[in-house]
Amino acid sequence: MTSEAPGLWPPSGPEIVFLLLGLVALGSALMVVTTRQLVHAALWLVVCFGALAGGYLVLTAEFVAWVQVLIYVGAIVVLLLFGIMLTRAPIGRSADLDSGNRWAAGLVAVSTAALLVSVVVAGFGAAYTPLEPGRGSAEELGSSIFRTWVLPFEALSVLLLAALIGAIVLSRTDIKGRE
Amino acid sequence: MITVVALIVLLPFAGAVAGLLGSRWPRGGSRTEESNRVANRRAAWSAIVPASASLALTAWLAVWSAGALPRGSVSWSGGEFWSGLFPGATEGTLTLVETGSVPISFTLRADGLSVLLGMLVAVVALAVQVYSVGYMRDDPRYPSYSAFISLFTSAMSLVVFAGDLIVLYAGWEIMGLCSYLLIGHWWEDRANSRAAVKAFLVTRLGDVGFLFGIFTLGVAAGSFRIGDVLRADIPTGTLVTATMLLLAGVAGKSAQAPLHTWLPDAMAGPTPISALIHAATMVAAGIFIVARLYPLFLGAQPTLDVLGVVAAVGMLGAALAALAQNDLKRVLAYSTISQLAYMAAALAAGSDQAAIFHLLTHGAFKALLFLCAGVVIHHVGSNRMSHMGGLRTALPFTFAAMTIGFAALMGLPPAGGFFSKDAVIAAIEHSHGPAQPFLYGSALLTVGVTGAYAARAWLRTFFGPSRVEPLPEPPPGTAHVFDGREAPKSMLWPVGVLAVPALLLGFAGLPDVDWGSAAVSLLVALLGAGGVYAFWRSAPRQDPARMLGPFRVVCERAFYVDELYRSLFARPVLRLARAVARADGQLVDGAVRGSGRLTIRLSGFVRLAQNGNTQLYVTGLLAGLLLITVAAVVLA
Amino acid sequence: MHVVYPVVVSALLFSIGVYGVLARRNAILVLMSVELMLNAVNLNLVVFDVWLKDRLHSGQVLTLFVIVIAAAEVGLGLAIVLALFRNRRSIDVDRLRDLSERDAPAEDRS
Structure with missing residues (x-):
């Protein structure tokens, strides 16, 4: 993209920060899928989402980062924790959180990773872009959403409404299906 | 005059059709006493009227033939007494059927021999039809019975008046069919239907030879017309082969050794049938064929020798068997075999006149x-x-x-x-x-x-x-x-x-x-x-x-010929049939069922994957997706 | 910023999500793994938006939309999981075998 692209190594300052955050995200994600305690999985998920939000900040997408923190860390994880509680999951260690499928799953996951990494390295190994702060500010994104993307935005609000009604219908026990 | 000949053949056939279809029309289903009587009366009329008309026409033909001089038509065998009695001869061809090789001609011919035999057939047929009215008075199946007699009369007339070997063969086979149907008239008794099947099979065995004999003659002579075949110059080897094959059919139809075993059993049929078919006419057809084609047989001395030996064995054996029978009809049946052997012996001795003469008196x-x-x-x-x-x-x-x-x-x-x-x-x-x-x-x-x-x-x-x-x-x-x-x-x-x-x-x-x-x-x-x-x-x-x-x-027991045949042919064939059935049941069906079972068992392995675990399904899905992607990347 | 760093992180995160979806038994853990995969996609979108300097910010806007959709999905998914728990007293996905073909007689399938 740019002619004065520096080499991959040594990484610049932002890159080092991003890589560290990425490592934290990956490690906590691994903990999410391997931990033997259900509640810990949710907490590791918080760590992972937070690290990702930091990554977004490094990438100059500040509005997305705050939305990530607000919605994912604040709302979704809490929702998941509610779910864990409501299904009377054991709080302590439980031995059988993995199904018998895990070796096949591991194989598929590793090959997926190998395939994707090799593809993206081959495709974007030389891509470089200088970071310009301010491009992902709330102002920029807000004007873009409410000018260009206002119609999908409204459609999404309808989707949310439908999801709301659907969740209510599914959760309530006194609403019976048509006989 | 050929129209008269055609009418002699066709009238009983029309009577048979009318008797079969018309007797119970229009109330076909009812089987009450009353409807049976009506049906029997109608069937009797539709049987006797054509038979009488046929007899009258045959008599007219005989008078014409006796008074006429041969005009134009063929007269191949001068000197026999029938040529002297009935010198008039006529021949007519309806149409010529192209077969690709040797054509078949729908030809009827009447000469002295035909007229003589035709008279015998017509007289005996009429007598039997009249006789049957009383004999079968209370039989509910009388209509079909009399219709089959009419059909038989028609077929026998066709044999007698045929001018073409294939036409003759058609009549010959219809006679066999009628014989089968009439022997099995009282099929409620298992023995009767078995006798019918036996007669059918044994005569069919001979008829195979007969048909091939006709083919040999037809191909050798280039024509199936009897006149052409008799005039043709056929080499002796072919002649011996053809006449030997014909002899098989003759032995089957005329109940000569070794194919005679069906005739005593055929007495299971109603007695008038025994009189008409199994004594006077059909069984004489074999003798008639030999007499008809006698010039050919005279040219094939080995065939005549074989015929002589067969006749000599048959006449004495059958007569001895007749001496020991207790059943009156079986006595007459064996006597028929013996007398037919006399005719065959006369033919073997070179005198077709004596054979035909004995045929006529024997028929009567x-x-x-x-x-x-x-x-x-x-x-x-x-x-x-x-x-x-x-x-x-x-x-x-x-x-x-x-x-x-x-x-x-x-x-x-x-x-x-x-x-x-x-x-x-x-x-x-x-x-x-x-x-x-x-x-x-x-x-x-x-x-x-x-x-x-x-x-x-x-x-x-x-x-x-x-x-x-x-x-x-x-x-x-x-x-x-x-x-x-x-x-x-x-x-x-x-x-x-x-x-x-x-x-x-x-x-x-x-x-x-x-x-x-x-x-x-x-x-x-x-x-x-x-x-x-x-x-x-x-x-x-x-x-x-x-x-x-x-x-x-x-x-x-007629020298245990039946038992011999049973152990020599019937049992091995039955054993073979059972083996084939078993092979069919176990090998062929087994292969079919086995392939089905194999498929089910193999599909059982595939079913293991269908365990309902959605995670496994998704794993498979993703693995497949990966493989396809890799394949697309590698192969593209 | 080299594009390849975040993209590789995103790919690995996605693979971890795949493993979680395929290997975890608890339905809520499966939902979490789905969230991981969605976040990998979000990271991709943000990176490419930054790289391409899109004037309409389509990548980041789409990320926001995906976050919204993820919230809706988690809400519905938890509702389904709760309904499942009410009916079955269990939310182990590998014990939901209604799709399997159990003890069907081998002969009379038609």
Whole structure:
């Protein structure tokens, strides 16, 4: 993209920060899928989402980062924790959180990773872009959403409404299906 | 004139169609007493009227032929007595069917031989039709029965008047079909339907040879027309092959050894059928064919020798078998085989005139004998001679008629059989050939045995103490028990009418009698009859067949030919059939079922994957996706 | 900023999510793994938006939309999981075998 692209190594300052955050995200994600305690999985998920939000900040997408923190860390994880509680999951260690499928799953996951990494390295190994702060500010994104993307935005609000009604219908026990 | 010939053939056929389709029309379904009677009456009319018309037309044809000189048409065999009697000949072709090689022509021809045989067929057929009206009065299947007789009459006329070998073969096969249908008329009894199937199969065996013989002749001569075949110059080797093949058909149809076994069993059919088909006409068709194609046979001496040996064995064996039978109809059946062997012997000895002469007289007296036997069986309600006896007083008319018949059979003057049998024996005596002494000795011996069995049947039936025990309910296969003294008029008239030719037909051969050999054979016949009479006199209640001693059982079982065939052919074939069925059930079906089971078992392995675990499904899905991506990357 | 760093992180995160979806037994853990995969996608979108300097900010806007959709999805997914728990007293996905073909007689399948 740019002619004065520096080499991959040594990484610049932002890159080092991003890589560290990425490592934290990956490690906590691994903990999410391997931990033997259900509640810990949710907490590791918080760590992972937070690290990702930091990554977004490094990438100059500040509005997305705050939305990530607000919605994912604040709302979704809490929702998941509610779910864990409501299904009377054991709080302590439980031995059988993995199904018998895990070796096949591991194989598929590793090959997926190998395939994707090799593809993206081959495709974007030389891509470089200088970071310009301010491009992902709330102002920029807000004007873009409410000018260009206002119609999908409204459609999404309808989707949310439908999801709301659907969740209510599914959760309530006194609403019976048509006989 | 050819139209008349066509009408003679087609009228009984139309009668058969009308009898089959029209008898119960329009209320086909009902089987009440009343509708049966109506159907039987209609069927009787539609059977007798065409038969009478056919007889009248045949008579007209005979008168025309007797008065006419041969004009234009072919006359291939001068010199025989039928050519002298009926010199007129006519031939007509309806159409020529192209087959790609040898064409088939729908040709009818009438000459002396045809007219003579046609008269015999028409007379006996009419007599049998009239007789059947009384004999089968209460049979609910009388309509089909009489229609089949009409169909048979038509087919036999077709054989007699055919001018083309393929047309002849068509008639020949229809006769076989009618024979099968009529033997099995009382099919409720398993034995009867088995007899029908046996007759069908055995004659079919011969007919295969017959058909191939026709093909050989047709291909060799380039035409199936009888006239062309007779005129054609066929090499001797082909001729011997063809005539040998024809001989197979002749042996099957005329019940000659070794294909004779069906005829005694065919007596399971109604007695009039035995008279018409299995004594007078159909079984004579084989002899007729040989006479028809006699120039060919004269050119193939080996065939005639074989025919002579077959005839010599057949006549004596059948006569001995007849001597030991207890069933009156079986006696007559074996006697038919024996007499047909006489005709074959005459042919083998080179005299087709004697053969045809004997055929005519035999047709008359054997039909008479069978019809009389029918009256007796009708009266007694049983076929067995041990149930008969002393019927002389109860059935005087039948007694007289049957006496004429037996006299003709034994060859006693002045009955017809005396002259014709004398002609046959004289022909054999004066013939030359390797088989001649054997044939002559066998013929003379048979004359004696014939006298013996005829006398035995006559004495056992009409003399001695009365053993009649009227059965309360007739078993299937026997006629209705009749309580009157004599049979109804409709049965006696045909008997009387047939008695006249049986008695007088022989005088046509009066000028040619060889008095020397006649005296010898008469002496032998009387010797046989006298021996039986002496035995019978000593103990009238017992069967004179006991004079055969230990040999009697062998004769009664007809020398175990049936048993031999059963163990030689029937059992191996059955065993083979069972093996094939087992192979079909286990190998073929097993392969089919096994492939099904294999598929199910293999699909069981695939079913293991369908365990309902969605995670496994998604794993498979993703793995497949990966593989496809890799393949796309690698191969693209 | 080299594009390849965040993109590789995103790919690895996605693979971890795949493993979680395939290997975890608890339905809520499966939902969490789905969230991981969605976040990998979000990271991709943000990176490419930054790289391409899109004037309409389509990548980041789409990220926001995906976050919204993820919230809706988690809400519905938890509702389904709760309904499942009510009916079955268990939310182990590998014990939900109604799709399996159990003890069907081998002969009379038609």
